[in-house]
Amino acid sequence: MQHQFNVQGMTCGHCERAVVHAVREVDTEAIVQVNLDSGQVSVDSEKSRDAIAQAIRDEGYQVAA
Amino acid sequence: MQHQFNVQGMTCGHCERAVVHAVREVDTEAIVQVNLDSGQVSVDSEKSRDAIAQAIRDEGYQVAA
Numbered sequence: 001m002q003h004q005f006n007v008q009g010m011t012c013g014h015c016e017r018a019v020v021h022a023v024r025e026v027d028t029e030a031i032v033q034v035n036l037d038s039g040q041v042s043v044d045s046e047k048s049r050d051a052i053a054q055a056i057r058d059e060g061y062q063v064a065a
Numbered sequence: 066m067q068h069q070f071n072v073q074g075m076t077c078g079h080c081e082r083a084v085v086h087a088v089r090e091v092d093t094e095a096i097v098q099v100n101l102d103s104g105q106v107s108v109d110s111e112k113s114r115d116a117i118a119q120a121i122r123d124e125g126y127q128v129a130a
Contacts, residue, residue, distance in 0.1 A: 014079030 003049045005041040006064035022059040026051050068114045070106040071129035072121055087124040091116050
């Protein structure tokens with residue numbers, strides 16, 4: 001399932017990797033694409049949108065509702 | 066010896082940690098303080114200023130001459 005998130009607070013490649021790793025902790029098979037400039041994070045995963053959003057928030061970033 | 070660097074390109078706490086780790090790879094005993102807002106990096110180390118500056122540059126940040 002394809003989930004789209006608008007994530008605020010990512011400033012650099014480290015942040016990008018932190019978000020990707022956070023999502024992969026929820027789903028090791030997830031395909032994650034991050035656009036650092038726009039804050040768009042696209043996740044292909046069977047896990048729920050809520051579970052993925054929470055993982056990104058727990059990493060310290062804001063996820064728009 | 067106390068070294069002061071003006072480092073550009075650090076945007077977040079990940080960057081701060083990356084710089085600290087880069088310096089510690091040159092000198093495991095180094096005391097490193099980073100001011101993310103100002104870009105000031107203070108390093109207490111017996112290693113040369115050049116060696117420390119190069120480690121920070123190798124990590125992907127600019128160090129003012």
